[in-house]
Amino acid sequence: MPEKINRENIGQAFQELTKFHRNFMSSHIADEAREPLYKEYQGVQQFALPSPGTKNSTSTFEAIVHRRSTRDFTKEVLKPHHLSKILWSSQGITAKIKGAELRSVGSAGALHPIETYLVINNVGDLPVGLYHYNIRAHALDLLIQDDFSIGMVNACMGQEFLGQAAVNFLWTGLFKRNTWRYSQRGYRYTYLECGHVVQNAIIACQAMDVASCEVGAFFDDELNLLLGLDGHEESILSILSCGMSEISNTPIISEIIPAKTKIEKLSE
Numbered sequence: 001m002p003e004k005i006n007r008e009n010i011g012q013a014f015q016e017l018t019k020f021h022r023n024f025m026s027s028h029i030a031d032e033a034r035e036p037l038y039k040e041y042q043g044v045q046q047f048a049l050p051s052p053g054t055k056n057s058t059s060t061f062e063a064i065v066h067r068r069s070t071r072d073f074t075k076e077v078l079k080p081h082h083l084s085k086i087l088w089s090s091q092g093i094t095a096k097i098k099g100a101e102l103r104s105v106g107s108a109g110a111l112h113p114i115e116t117y118l119v120i121n122n123v124g125d126l127p128v129g130l131y132h133y134n135i136r137a138h139a140l141d142l143l144i145q146d147d148f149s150i151g152m153v154n155a156c157m158g159q160e161f162l163g164q165a166a167v168n169f170l171w172t173g174l175f176k177r178n179t180w181r182y183s184q185r186g187y188r189y190t191y192l193e194c195g196h197v198v199q200n201a202i203i204a205c206q207a208m209d210v211a212s213c214e215v216g217a218f219f220d221d222e223l224n225l226l227l228g229l230d231g232h233e234e235s236i237l238s239i240l241s242c243g244m245s246e247i248s249n250t251p252i253i254s255e256i257i258p259a260k261t262k263i264e265k266l267s268e
């Protein structure tokens with residue numbers, strides 16, 4: 001554990017200070033501090049998404065083997081049913097058990113600290129602008145109608161493809177929803193869960209031949225400002241740029257490269 005915590009060793013300190021030990025588990029904060037499970041905006045224009053459905057001709061395994069980051073998007077419009085499937089796959093409610101709403105991704109304590117925002121440039125007839133995914137309504141709430149493509153490129157360190165994407169998904173962590181229960185260890189769970197959400201979105205894209213690229217290089221507070229967040233209680237964690245592409249799938253390795261050491265064969 002570093003003696004003095006600074007920018008150079010904060011990761012190491014974080015890892016150390018958020019460990020569970022047999023003689024110390026982080027405390028459970030009082031119930032009053034509990035955050036609502038859903039963030040919902042009032043008085044905004046809402047666009048209902050089509051039902052996602054679960055039928056698809058591409059198998060999960062085909063989607064995984066063909067998954068590739070793609071940064072060349074055409075001007076072809078993305079359809080609302082694409083958005084519906086991507087959002088539902090990454091955050092949608094899939095079951096209600098004993099009053100609890102469960103989703104397409106797991107979550108520590110089913111607290112679901114991830115929120116989804118979208119910068120839409122070219123999806124169906126939707127106005128260009130900033131949206132928030134209303135999970136319970138499976139709908140998009142329009143927060144600001146404006147063209148954010150240049151702002152996105154600038155906030156993401158000049159990565160031009162963000163300006164050409166039909167949609168950029170912006171996932172945030174609402175840390176308080178998790179730290180209420182897990183204290184500082186809740187940050188770990190929030191980051192882990194964001195990864196689950198992003199990967200489900202990527203696989204959903206791939207299964208529909210929608211190109212995507214995750215983006216982690218951005219100026220956090222410039223995006224937090226765009227989203228109207230303070231960056232402490234809730235902050236940007238990851239982005240996925242999506243659109244149609246002419247780039248065909250890269251060749252895949254059809255056989256696993258044999259290991260040089262002798263290996264035991266498992267039965268099927």
Ligand SMILES: Cc1cc2nc3c(=O)[nH]c(=O)nc-3n(C[C@H](O)[C@H](O)[C@H](O)COP(=O)(O)O)c2cc1C
Pocket residue numbers: 067068069070071159213214215216217218
């Ligand atoms: C957490 C994370 C952050 C990433 N950030 C960026 C990024 O800012 N810009 C970019 O072009 N690609 C980014 N990528 C995509 C990686 O460059 C890409 O996954 C890697 O080169 C492997 O290629 P593949 O995804 O096609 O297998 C990111 C990927 C991950 C998982």
